[in-house]
Amino acid sequence: MISSTALAPIALGVGIAVGASVARLAGRRRRRGKASTSDRLLVAAYEALSCGVVVRNADGSIVYSNRAGRDLLGLLGDGSGLETPGSLRLYTERGVVLTADEWPTERARRSGLPVHGELLRVGLGDAGTERWILADAVPLKSDDGATVERTVLSMVDVTAQRRAEQQYRTIVDTVGEVIYQMNLNGCWTFLNPAWKTVTGFGARESLGSESLSFLVPEERGPVAAQFRRLVHGELAHQRVEARFRHRDGSERWIEIHARAARDAAGRVSGTSGTMRDITDRKTVEAAERGARAAAEASSRAKSEFVANMSHEIRTPMNGVGGMLDLVLDTELTSEQREHLELAKSSTDSLLTVINDVLDFSKIEAGRVVIDVHPFELRDNLADAIASLRPRARHKGLELEVEVDADVPDSLVGDWARLRQVVVNLVANAIKFTARGGVHVRIALHAHESAGLALHVAVRDTGIGIPQEKHAAIFEAFTQADTSTTRHYGGTGLGLTIAARLVEAMGGRIWLESEMGVGSTFHFTVNCARGSDHSATRVRPASQPSVARSLNVLVVEDNAVNQRLAVGLLERRGHRVTLASNGRDAVDATARDSFDVVLMDVQMPVMGGLEATTLIRARERGSGRRIPIIAVTAHAMRGDRAACLEAGMDAYVTKPINADELFRVLNGVSAGQPASARSTGDTPDDAPNVVPVLDETEFLRLAGGDPALVRELAAIFIDEYPRLVQTMRGAIEQGDMAALRDAAHTLAGASGSIAAPAVRMTAKRLEGIGRAGAADDARAPFVLLETSLAALHARLDVIARRDAV
Amino acid sequence: MAPVRVLVADDDRVVSAQLCGILRAAGYSPMPVFDSIQAIMFAMRDPSPNAIILDVNMPGGTGLETLRKLRMSAKTMHIPVLVVTGGTDPNVAETAAEIGADDFLRKPIEPDALREAMVKLVPPPPAKR
Numbered sequence: 001m002i003s004s005t006a007l008a009p010i011a012l013g014v015g016i017a018v019g020a021s022v023a024r025l026a027g028r029r030r031r032r033g034k035a036s037t038s039d040r041l042l043v044a045a046y047e048a049l050s051c052g053v054v055v056r057n058a059d060g061s062i063v064y065s066n067r068a069g070r071d072l073l074g075l076l077g078d079g080s081g082l083e084t085p086g087s088l089r090l091y092t093e094r095g096v097v098l099t100a101d102e103w104p105t106e107r108a109r110r111s112g113l114p115v116h117g118e119l120l121r122v123g124l125g126d127a128g129t130e131r132w133i134l135a136d137a138v139p140l141k142s143d144d145g146a147t148v149e150r151t152v153l154s155m156v157d158v159t160a161q162r163r164a165e166q167q168y169r170t171i172v173d174t175v176g177e178v179i180y181q182m183n184l185n186g187c188w189t190f191l192n193p194a195w196k197t198v199t200g201f202g203a204r205e206s207l208g209s210e211s212l213s214f215l216v217p218e219e220r221g222p223v224a225a226q227f228r229r230l231v232h233g234e235l236a237h238q239r240v241e242a243r244f245r246h247r248d249g250s251e252r253w254i255e256i257h258a259r260a261a262r263d264a265a266g267r268v269s270g271t272s273g274t275m276r277d278i279t280d281r282k283t284v285e286a287a288e289r290g291a292r293a294a295a296e297a298s299s300r301a302k303s304e305f306v307a308n309m310s311h312e313i314r315t316p317m318n319g320v321g322g323m324l325d326l327v328l329d330t331e332l333t334s335e336q337r338e339h340l341e342l343a344k345s346s347t348d349s350l351l352t353v354i355n356d357v358l359d360f361s362k363i364e365a366g367r368v369v370i371d372v373h374p375f376e377l378r379d380n381l382a383d384a385i386a387s388l389r390p391r392a393r394h395k396g397l398e399l400e401v402e403v404d405a406d407v408p409d410s411l412v413g414d415w416a417r418l419r420q421v422v423v424n425l426v427a428n429a430i431k432f433t434a435r436g437g438v439h440v441r442i443a444l445h446a447h448e449s450a451g452l453a454l455h456v457a458v459r460d461t462g463i464g465i466p467q468e469k470h471a472a473i474f475e476a477f478t479q480a481d482t483s484t485t486r487h488y489g490g491t492g493l494g495l496t497i498a499a500r501l502v503e504a505m506g507g508r509i510w511l512e513s514e515m516g517v518g519s520t521f522h523f524t525v526n527c528a529r530g531s532d533h534s535a536t537r538v539r540p541a542s543q544p545s546v547a548r549s550l551n552v553l554v555v556e557d558n559a560v561n562q563r564l565a566v567g568l569l570e571r572r573g574h575r576v577t578l579a580s581n582g583r584d585a586v587d588a589t590a591r592d593s594f595d596v597v598l599m600d601v602q603m604p605v606m607g608g609l610e611a612t613t614l615i616r617a618r619e620r621g622s623g624r625r626i627p628i629i630a631v632t633a634h635a636m637r638g639d640r641a642a643c644l645e646a647g648m649d650a651y652v653t654k655p656i657n658a659d660e661l662f663r664v665l666n667g668v669s670a671g672q673p674a675s676a677r678s679t680g681d682t683p684d685d686a687p688n689v690v691p692v693l694d695e696t697e698f699l700r701l702a703g704g705d706p707a708l709v710r711e712l713a714a715i716f717i718d719e720y721p722r723l724v725q726t727m728r729g730a731i732e733q734g735d736m737a738a739l740r741d742a743a744h745t746l747a748g749a750s751g752s753i754a755a756p757a758v759r760m761t762a763k764r765l766e767g768i769g770r771a772g773a774a775d776d777a778r779a780p781f782v783l784l785e786t787s788l789a790a791l792h793a794r795l796d797v798i799a800r801r802d803a804v
Numbered sequence: 805m806a807p808v809r810v811l812v813a814d815d816d817r818v819v820s821a822q823l824c825g826i827l828r829a830a831g832y833s834p835m836p837v838f839d840s841i842q843a844i845m846f847a848m849r850d851p852s853p854n855a856i857i858l859d860v861n862m863p864g865g866t867g868l869e870t871l872r873k874l875r876m877s878a879k880t881m882h883i884p885v886l887v888v889t890g891g892t893d894p895n896v897a898e899t900a901a902e903i904g905a906d907d908f909l910r911k912p913i914e915p916d917a918l919r920e921a922m923v924k925l926v927p928p929p930p931a932k933r
Binding site for chain 2: 209213216217218245249250700701702703704705707708711712715716718719741744745747748749751752753754
C-alpha cells in the first residue's frame with residue numbers, strides 16, 4: 001500500500017517552498033516587470049521537479065505550473081497563460097468525481113488551512129491515461145493575513161506504486177494459499193480470501209480472533225510452542241503441519257509456513273506467512289496406512305483363526321497320545337510294544353509340528369502374552385533339559401548345562417516362554433549335530449537395581465550355517481537351505497518362534513557360526529530378581545504322585561477325556577467316580593463324600609461354573625468345603641477368573657497332562673489352592689455372540705430417519721480410522737490417557753450407531769486405558785480391529801444405500 | 805417464524821450428527837461445534853443460541869467447565885443447557901445440575917428422550933405447512 005503519510009510531508013514541503021517563491025516572483029514581476037537571474041534559476045529548478053506544482057489565483061485561474069504539473073493535469077498553453085482542459089476531472093480514490101468546490105485548492109482557499117496527503121485520480125477523458133496522485137494544497141494569504149490570495153497545488157504521481165499495489169492485491173486475493181499475519185498475541189491481523197475457502201470462516205469475521213482457536217484442541221499446545229520459538233528469534237522460519245477445524249466440523253490438515261514479522265524498528269511484531277490445505281495428501285497417506293493396516297489385520301485374522309483351532313487339533317491328538325500311554329502301561333507282546341511305541345513317537349512328533357505351527361500363528365496374530373511369575377532357574381532348567389537328554393543320548397551327543405555362579409536362582413519372568421526358547425534352540429542344535437555335543441550356558445548379561453538380563457548361549461558342533469543365511473534364519477519358513485527341510489525335517493518355524501518370543505520378552509537373539517565347526521545361538525531376556533519366598537510358592541512339586549489314595553469325582557462329558565482321566569488317576573491308586581454333567585455332579589456330591597472334584601467347565605445340561613456355585617451354596621454353613629479343580633478347554637484369563645469366582649480352588653488345562661494334574665491335586669489335597677499354568681493358549685475373549693451391528697436399533701437411535709442412518713454410517717466410516725490410529729500409537733507408546741480418550745470416543749460413536757461388538761471392546765480398552773498396562777490392551781485391540789473390519793463392511797453397504 | 809437455534813457441542817462427529825439429525829427432524833436449527841473453545845465462542849456470538857447441548861468429555865476443557873464459564877457470563881447465563889455424557893460416572897448428573905445444567909442425558913442418546921428434554925428447554929417452532 002502507498003504510504004500517504006510518508007510522501008505527504010515531502011509534497012507539502014515542496015508546495016510551501018514553491019508557493020512562497022512563486023509569490024515572490026509574482027511580486028517582483030509586478031514591480032519591475034523583469035525576472036532576475038536568481039528568479040530564472042528558481043523557475044528552472046521548478047521545471048526540473050518531478051513533483052507537479054500549480055499555483056492558482058483566488059478566482060481559480062492558473063498563475064503558474066511547472067512541467068510536471070502541466071503534464072499531470074494536461075494544462076494548455078505555457079508560462080502564465082495556462083488553462084485547464086474541459087475534460088479534466090479529479091476523482092476520489094473510490095472514483096467519485098470532485099466538483100470544482102471540492103478540489104483541494106478550493107478547500108484550502110476557503111478554510112485558509114493546508115490540505116495534505118489526498119489520494120486522488122486524475123482523468124483526462126481517456127481511461128488509459130488515468131493517473132493516481134497524492135495531492136497537497138497550501139493557501140497563500142495576503143500580507144495582512146485576512147484573505148487567501150492564491151493556492152498552491154503540489155502533486156506526486158503515484159500511479160506506478162498504485163499499479164504495483166493493485167497487482168499485489170489481485171495476487172493476494174486470488175492465490176489459493178492463505179496469506180496471513182498475526183500479532184504477538186497470536187490474533188489474526190491479516191487474512192486473504194483463501195482463508196474462507198480453506199476453513200469456511202470469513203476472513204473479516206476471523207480478524208482479531210485467536211488463531212489457535214481454529215486448531216483442533218490437541219494441536220494448540222504444540223503449535224503455540226513452535227510459534228513461540230519463532231517469535232523469540234530461535235528460528236527464522238517454521239513449517240508446521242496442523243489440523244484445523246473447518247466450519248463444517250470436519251478436520252483439515254493445513255501446512256503453515258511462517259516467519260517472524262518485524263515492525264519498522266526491527267522488533268518482532270508477530271508472524272506472517274502462508275497456509276495451505278494438505279488434507280488430500282494426508283487422506284491419501286492415511287488411506288495407504290489404512291490399507292496397510294487392513295492387510296495386516298486380515299493377515300492377523302487368518303493367524304487368529306489358526307490359533308483358535310489350537311485346542312480343536314490338540315485335543316484329539318492328546319487323546320490318542322494319552323490312550324497310547326495307557327495301553328503301553330499294560331502287559332504287551334514285544335511286537336505290540338514296538339508298534340505302539342512307534343505310534344506314540346509319531347504322535348509326539350506330529351504334536352511338535354502342530355505346536356510349532358500354532359505357536360507361530362499365535363505370535364503372528366499378536367496373541368503372545370508374556371506372563372510373569374517367580375521361578376527358580378536351576379531346577380527348572382534341569383527339568384527342561386532332562387526332556388531333551390534321550391534325544392542327545394540317542395545320537396551319542398554330549399549335552400552340558402552350565403549356569404554362572406553369579407546368576408541368582410530366584411527370578412521373576414516368563415519361565416514358560418524362556419523354557420520354550422531354550423528347548424527349541426537345544427533341540428535344534430541336537431538335530432543339526434552329528435558328532436560332538438551341545439553346550440548350554442547361562443550368564444548374567446547386565447543387571448540394575450530394577451532388573452537383570454540373562455545371556456543364554458547354546459553352542460553346538462554341528463554343520464554350521466553360512467554367513468549369508470544368518471539374517472534370514474530367524475524369518476518365517478526358512479531353513480538354511482530348503483534341502484535341509486527334506487533332510488532334517490521340521491517346519492522351519494522353530495527359530496522364528498524363538499526369535500519372536502525373545503523379542504516379546506524384551507531381549508534379542510543372534511548367531512555365531514562357522515561352517516563345519518558349529519554354531520552358537522545367543523539370546524538375552526529381561527528378568528527381575530525374585531525373593532526366595534515368592535519363588536518357593538510356585539515351585540512345582542517334585543513328587544509326581546499324591547501321597548494318599550483319593551476319592552475323586554470326575555465330571556466330564558467327553559468319553560475320551562473321561563477314559564484318560566480315569567486311567568491316569570486309577571494307575572496312581574485313586575478311586576474314581578464319573579459324572580457326565582454338572583447336574584449329576586451336584587447330585588453325586590450330595591450323595592457321597594469326595595476328596596476332590598475334577599470339573600469340566602463346558603458341559604451340556606449344566607456347566608461346571610453353575611454346578612460349582614450350587615455345590616458351594618449347599619456347603620455354606622455346613623463347615624465343609626470340597627476341593628474343586630476346574631478343567632478348562634482353553635485356559636482363558638477370563639475363564640480362570642470366572643472359575644475362582646464360582647468357588648473353584650484350582651484349574652488345569654485340557655488336554656489333561658499327568659504332571660500338571662498331580663501337581664494341582666497335591667496342592668489341593670494338601671489344603672492349599674494351587675493352579676497350574678497353561679503353556680498353551682493365551683487369552684481368547686472373542687465376543688462372537690455379540691452382534692456387529694443392530695440395524696433396527698440403529699434406525700431407532702437415528703430417530704427412524706433412514707437418511708440420518710446413512711449419514712451416520714458414512715461419518716463413522718470416515719472417523720474411526722483416525723481413532724484406531726490414535727489407539728495403536730497410544731498402545732505402542734504406552735500412552736494410556738490417549739488410549740482411554742480415543743477408546744471413549746469410539747465407544748460413544750459405536751453406541752450411537754448400535755454397534756455392540758465394537759462398543760464392548762472399546763469400553764474394555766477404555767477401562768484398560770484408565771487402569772491397566774499397554775500390554776493388556778494388545779489382545780483386545782486386535783479384536784477391535786477385527787470387529788471394526790466387519791462393521792465397516794456393514795456400514796459401507798448402508799452408507800451406499802440409495803435414498804428411497 | 806424465527807429459527808430455534810441449538811448449539812450442539814460434542815467432539816464425536818457421529819454423536820454430533822445423530823444429535824443434529826434428530827433436532828433438525830424435530831424442527832430445530834442445530835449448529836454443531838466440536839470443542840469447548842468453539843462452544844464458548846459461538847455461544848457468545850450474536851444472535852445467541854436458544855439452547856446448548858454440551859458433551860461432558862470434550863477436548864479443550866470438559867463440558868462441565870464450559871458450562872461453568874457459560875453460567876458466569878451475563879451474555880450466556882440464561883441459555884438453557886442440556887448436558888450429555890458417554891461416561892459411567894454416577895455423579896455427573898448431580899454435578900451438572902449443581903453447576904446449572906437444565907437437564908441431563910446419557911449416551912447412547914435415545915431420540916425420544918432427547919426430544920422430550922429439548923421441548924422442556926425450548927419448544928421448537930411450529931412446523932411449516
